[in-house]
Amino acid sequence: MTYYSENKEKVKEYYLRNKEKILAQQKKHRENNPEYHKERKKKWVKENPEKVKDYYLRNKERIKSNVKKWNKENPEKIKEYALKHTYGITLKDKDNMIKVQDGKCANPLCDTKFSEIPEKQIHIDHDHESGKVRGILCNVCNILEGFVNKNAKRIFGIIEYKRLHELKG
Numbered sequence: 001m002t003y004y005s006e007n008k009e010k011v012k013e014y015y016l017r018n019k020e021k022i023l024a025q026q027k028k029h030r031e032n033n034p035e036y037h038k039e040r041k042k043k044w045v046k047e048n049p050e051k052v053k054d055y056y057l058r059n060k061e062r063i064k065s066n067v068k069k070w071n072k073e074n075p076e077k078i079k080e081y082a083l084k085h086t087y088g089i090t091l092k093d094k095d096n097m098i099k100v101q102d103g104k105c106a107n108p109l110c111d112t113k114f115s116e117i118p119e120k121q122i123h124i125d126h127d128h129e130s131g132k133v134r135g136i137l138c139n140v141c142n143i144l145e146g147f148v149n150k151n152a153k154r155i156f157g158i159i160e161y162k163r164l165h166e167l168k169g
Contacts, residue, residue, distance in 0.1 A: 083124070097136050098136055103115055105136070106141075110141050117139070123137050124136060
């Protein structure tokens with residue numbers, strides 16, 4: 001038997017008398033030991049899938065609302081996570097790449113300046129097999145690169161076709 005199991009009422013009374021102090025201590029401990037609590041939570045979630053599911057089902061609307069609110073308040077964190085998760089780079093890495101490219105598309109024959117187009121038209125070019133990031137492209141060059149990658153023989157054919165017709169023209 002533990003002290004707690006033998007003295008539930010005393011422990012409960014102590015907690016109720018000192019609730020604010022205990023909660024403050026717990027908060028401070030979580031803030032000072034984030035990795036410990038992250039691992040502890042991960043372990044608990046893994047060991048208690050039914051409780052997690054039940055909690056979610058009971059609080060589904062509140063959770064969705066909180067997530068929506070957090071997403072709206074933290075767009076930079078979402079971008080940072082997406083870049084790290086998808087390409088293994090940070091926002092700072094992306095900004096540095098854009099700076100190295102003089103704020104322009106990585107295609108040397110493209111004149112698109114990133115300051116003149118919406119953020120959603122700026123793309124991370126990467127090798128789909130290795131995941132290695134090659135540069136930052138504008139929307140048009142990113143689409144063309146994807147098409148060329150899948151249809152290189154046809155592209156060379158079209159270039160030859162245009163060249164022949166320009167000579168005839």
